[in-house]
Amino acid sequence: MIVTLELRAASRCPQCAWLTPLPGLRTSVSCRQCAAPSDFAARARNGREGGLRYPFGGYYDALAEAAILLDDGQDCRDARDSQGTPVTLRREAPRCGACATALPLPADGASSIVCPGCGDDVAVRWPDDETRAWDPRLRCVIGDGKARGADVDARTAQGAQGAQGAVVGCGRCGAPIAHAGGTPDRRRARACGHCGATNYLSDAAWLALFPLPDDHRCYLVYEVDARRLLALHDFIASGNKYWLRDEAKARFEASHARARAAARAGVVAAVTAGTATEDELRGLAVDPALTADEAAAVDAHLHDRARAELLARAPATLVVRWGGCGVEAVRVAVAGHAALPSAVLEALASDAAPAVRAVIARRGDAPEAIVARLRKDPDEAVVKAARANPTHRPGMLSRLFG
Numbered sequence: 488m489i490v491t492l493e494l495r496a497a498s499r500c501p502q503c504a505w506l507t508p509l510p511g512l513r514t515s516v517s518c519r520q521c522a523a524p525s526d527f528a529a530r531a532r533n534g535r536e537g538g539l540r541y542p543f544g545g546y547y548d549a550l551a552e553a554a555i556l557l558d559d560g561q562d563c564r565d566a567r568d569s570q571g572t573p574v575t576l577r578r579e580a581p582r583c584g585a586c587a588t589a590l591p592l593p594a595d596g597a598s599s600i601v602c603p604g605c606g607d608d609v610a611v612r613w614p615d616d617e618t619r620a621w622d623p624r625l626r627c628v629i630g631d632g633k634a635r636g637a638d639v640d641a642r643t644a645q646g647a648q649g650a651q652g653a654v655v656g657c658g659r660c661g662a663p664i665a666h667a668g669g670t671p672d673r674r675r676a677r678a679c680g681h682c683g684a685t686n687y688l689s690d691a692a693w694l695a696l697f698p699l700p701d702d703h704r705c706y707l708v709y710e711v712d713a714r715r716l717l718a719l720h721d722f723i724a725s726g727n728k729y730w731l732r733d734e735a736k737a738r739f740e741a742s743h744a745r746a747r748a749a750a751r752a753g754v755v756a757a758v759t760a761g762t763a764t765e766d767e768l769r770g771l772a773v774d775p776a777l778t779a780d781e782a783a784a785v786d787a788h789l790h791d792r793a794r795a796e797l798l799a800r801a802p803a804t805l806v807v808r809w810g811g812c813g814v815e816a817v818r819v820a821v822a823g824h825a826a827l828p829s830a831v832l833e834a835l836a837s838d839a840a841p842a843v844r845a846v847i848a849r850r851g852d853a854p855e856a857i858v859a860r861l862r863k864d865p866d867e868a869v870v871k872a873a874r875a876n877p878t879h880r881p882g883m884l885s886r887l888f889g
Contacts, residue, residue: 511631608676
């Protein structure tokens with residue numbers, strides 16, 4: 488499942504209060520009016536909850552809201568941080584900033600997308616330290632040209648803000664290649680009419696041409712698999728940040744149930760294939776719906792310490808299932824569980840594996856009849872364990888004559 492959010496953001500200068508648009512994900516900004524530097528990351532971090540995640544909904548979680556509660560074209564509820572910096576997020580499919588044509592999603596590693604409408608070279612930015620500071624879950628950002636590089640740097644951007652608008656010079660010959668009068672050309676990759684060189688406009692040139700915050704949009708692309716979708720559902724369900732009522736609540740609960748089933752099926756498949764993570768193994772192992780076959784598949788990839796830890800906190804119904812597992816090591820671990828139902832004790836006392844019977848023979852809570860029977864077990868180690876049981880020590884005659 489792919490979820491895309493349209494981002495429009497601006498940074499308010501701490502010196503002159505001027506709004507400078509963000510042409511993408513930026514942690515530091517220079518004011519377009521007075522050139523004062525602004526540490527956007529520090530200001531957001533000193534806001535409410537979540538640091539740079541906050542403009543994404545660190546307080547609410549815009550990804551959870553968009554993936555589960557919003558339809559295309561709806562704004563996420565949290566539109567600005569506590570420092571007065573406008574940040575607007577909207578669930579929207581990516582579109583070209585020049586002609587509004589719908590854009591295809593990029594192939595893995597592609598640095599750009601060619602717009603099918605106007606042919607503009609739309610930059611694609613893949614995760615780096617700066618984007619991870621905003622949101623580590625991002626797959627990529629469409630329309631953020633920072634990683635694309637630029638042929639026209641800040642020195643060629645002449646900030647003429649008169650009636651003719653800003654003019655940008657070609658990076659090769661210096662001839663003007665952009666003009667903001669009339670209908671502006673919003674393509675970021677421009678061909679110089681004088682020398683034919685293709686110029687990709689830098690952030691400074693782009694801001695000089697289009698100074699308004701609403702002119703700058705990029706698209707945040709998330710890939711949401713079954714496990715992440717369940718985590719997003721759990722976030723909404725467990726907190727007090729979303730209040731759902733009536734039909735909305737019923738739809739959410741049905742969606743949550745489907746997400747749980749899909750995530751569980753994915754984990755079972757991963758366990759069977761031997762590709763599950765330790766967290767997935769542990770989570771499935773204590774699932775009340777665990778079957779005996781699933782328990783055996785989980786145990787095949789568990790080490791002894793993890794198995795002991797899981798059994799120590801497993802509910803009784805799960806211990807019963809694990810007790811019937813076909814893997815001897817699992818039954819040995821179950822035999823040492825702190826509290827075993829009598830039926831499980833009885834079954835394990837007759838287990839085909841001597842190692843399992845020996846553990847039962849040592850248990851202080853094992854019924855006396857079971858321990859007495861195990862003192863006559865055909866395996867010597869089981870007999871020795873039963874006779875050494877401090878809770879059921881035999882009398883003098885039994886010790887002498889067996």
